[in-house]
Amino acid sequence: MELLTLLLGLLVSAVLCFYAWSSMYRPQNLPPGPIPLPVLGNLLQLKTGQMVDSLQQMHQKYGDVYTLYLGPRRVVVLCGYEAVKEALVDQGEDFGIRGLLPVVDLYFQGHGVVFSNGDRWKQMRRFSIMTLRSFGMGKRSIEEKIKEEAQCLVEEFRKTNGAPFSPVFHFSQVAANIICSVIFGNRYGYDDADFRRLMQIIDDIFRSMSSFWGQLFDIFDIVMKHLPGPHHRTRRFLHELEEFVKERIEADKKTLNLDSPRHMIDSFLIRMEEEKNNPSTHFTLKNLLKNTVVMFIAGTEGTSITLRHAFLLLLKHPEVKRKVQEEIDRVIGQHRVPEPEDRSSMPYTQAVIHEIQRFANVLPMNLPHATTNDTEYRGFTIPKGTDVFPVLTSILNDSKYFPDPYTFDPNRFLDENGSFKKNEAFMVFSAGIRVCPGEGLARLEVFLFVITLLQHFDITSPVAPEDLDISPQMVGFSNVPPLYEISFIPR
Template sequence: MEPLTLVLVFLISCVLCLYTWDRINKRQNLPPGPTPLPIIGNLLQLKSGKMLESLQEMRERYGDVYTLYLGPRRVIVICGYDAVKEALVDHGEIFGIRGLLPNVELYYRGHGVVFSNGECWKQLRRFSIMTLRSFGMGKRSIEERIQEEAHYLVEAFKETNGVPFDPICHFSQVAANIICSIIFGNRYAYEDPEFRRLMHIIDDIFRSMTSFWGQLYDAFDLLMRYIPGPHHRITMYLFQLDEFVKKKMEIDQKTLDPSKPRHLIDSFLIKMEEEKQYPFTQFNMKNFYANTTVLCIAGTETVSTTLRHAFLLLLKHPNIKSKVQKEIDQVVGRQRAPNPEDRESMPYTDAVIHEIHRYANVLPMNLPHAVSRDTEFRGFTIPRGTDVFPILSFVLQDPKYFPDPFTFNPDRFLDQDGNFKKNEAFMVFSAGKRVCLGEGMARLEMFITITTVLQNFEITTPIDIKDLDISPQMVGFSNVPRPYKISFIPR
């Protein structure tokens, strides 16, 4: 390397160190936290593959609200139900903006309902909720689609002839097909090449985001965006998903009837046409792609991962599984498909599904929030724009609200008479202004899918249930179940 180049590298490094050190030391009544190092922040204090364990250790030392540096990025970590509720619900206007998600921000650039803020977010969220209701949530149409998809899943399981297999692909296909029916207006056959390509793209995106390189990008985004490596593949995968949606859109445009929207794509295109005369409309092509692709990814990964957790937990606890099947037989029987109205008459099944959600804890870190202005919180000052991590894992495992939280126990959601009992700390879908807009649909998918499968099958595994490890495994930002094999034996 030439001397001049060495000097430039040295000077740039010095500037970065001074810049980072200056930011770190401008602490004006920030919450306490571990002492950061220039450039790398507190990354050395985070155990590889044990993020939540590391955060819990810091919580025990610094309290429920503390400051952490992921590289040069400063975040405020909030732990426990009381503190998280105070932030997201009691002060929702201040804590209700989206924080930084570096490994997708470079592509989405603040577009779409998940990544936007301000007026853009308000309009897109209102549109998304209304559209989901029109094509699903609360209407018979989506209930029937979920029932239909559960039926196809049952048929697919019958074809396995009781041979043990890893169910990851089947559960992903079910979740993807339901969201596809809302976005594109139709389901796919599981062997359809176009559907398999969509599944492959979504899987690539998820793997890239949760990989080591993806996490490194999150910590050092200002530097990593200029360094070549596999962390840049996510942009390519997101572009491929955009192209998939684009082809569907171009086909649907030819038969679009503004008076009869068939699916989410139609609804967005109609809205774009209605507002094309407004120069600052949020209904543009970039928001169209961002909204559509994010719903596609989120609607597939979270539900499919939770279903995988569900059947692993039911294998581990055959007595719980049998009690659910008994309730299904009593309320639904074997002659008709379960429907959403059955849930009110099935408190034990409802309690089991709630405990599956709580125990699986699929999104333990939550998505990052940020504060919209300088704010006082629990005696500390959080500067405007600072990212905030309201940790859902520490809410769902809060012993004050969930005694013996690391035990799978559906009875915690039942009262002494066996009726379903709500728990205010059940924040699986987050809370406040940024609560998951697909919560209702996700709950419905879980209920219909689980009850339909258990209505039709006994489940077994070739592994001794004593050896089944049900503890969630954190991969990137998500808790996934450990691999397992399951057999579906017709009842």
């Protein structure tokens, strides 16, 4: 009897495996790709903890568009500027919904501007863009707040007396204070212990998402979400950040003036009050929490990581740093506060910042998209709901648009007359209807922070330029530069 039971069990398992495999890889008009195994999909063809490198290798073998299976999950991967533009821009509505990112989906649950879809996404995006444009400290613009924060950072760096230090937390804090002024209406001191803890939490979130366990969760989420382990750290960190947001919301409720919003939270609370009798409203406490958390993270970490890359690359290439300082001295001088309008008069600096952002490649995988319907694309049929990975690394290193892409060369953004030259493949912030809503703010922050610091300081490293390692510390959800020390010496 036991033998019969065992044989029946093996038969049922074989049948289930067959149907699982056949449903994954039944003949369809899908893009080509490696043949998946039952249950595992193409896991064995992915390097442990090196998803981006694996996708790049498959790009070389299968072309700009191919099909991949992360366990039982089907993904269509898009590589190169032309393939991504055709999908996200030319067929933006077909590829316009957010795909699965299991490592954070358990927390966001389809809420907030980044991870929502449909009408909820439209309303959250509209609200977020309006907030980014509208709020300053009192009646001051965002530009004024960035300039003020840059001067605060100058004074903070003067306190180091030219001694070498790691700038990680300073760059996180300066970026976080800008988004805090929009969301909460105030900034925090650099020595505030609670604020420094928040910066550590954000760093922990990105490290956890990029880790082997975070990537394994994204592949086998159906099983992994039920198992204990380090893959749940991301969600715990996100809840810890949410507790801070809750405290701010409760404090703001006590002083809320429905006729005079002071910041984003006030505006959201007012909309909640206006729509409290609307059963289909998306202005709910849950959306407020999730939207605030994701804006805080995105507004902090993207700019912070870019600044860390920027000064490491300037240490590595002192000749580039000298040319930027020469342009600063010629256009602005060493005493006038830099203005956003100075960008048009500083083509070399603009070129350097664009090359920093391209080379840094902060979000190499991009965020996943998905098809809204059965979509015809380049002669293939991509079924509705299929996750799509538009890989930004493949665009920013596309040799057709960026010759010798692994070399840091600001001159690629200058024409023969030394004027700034745009490049259509510069998709650092993605493209189409899901392009980063904070792109304009991020560009302005990086420009003003970089030139303000180089206006007041020269920079040196305890390590010789030729010995500095500029390769990313980890490649996964985000590209983070290796830790380094830098001295800011008053000019």
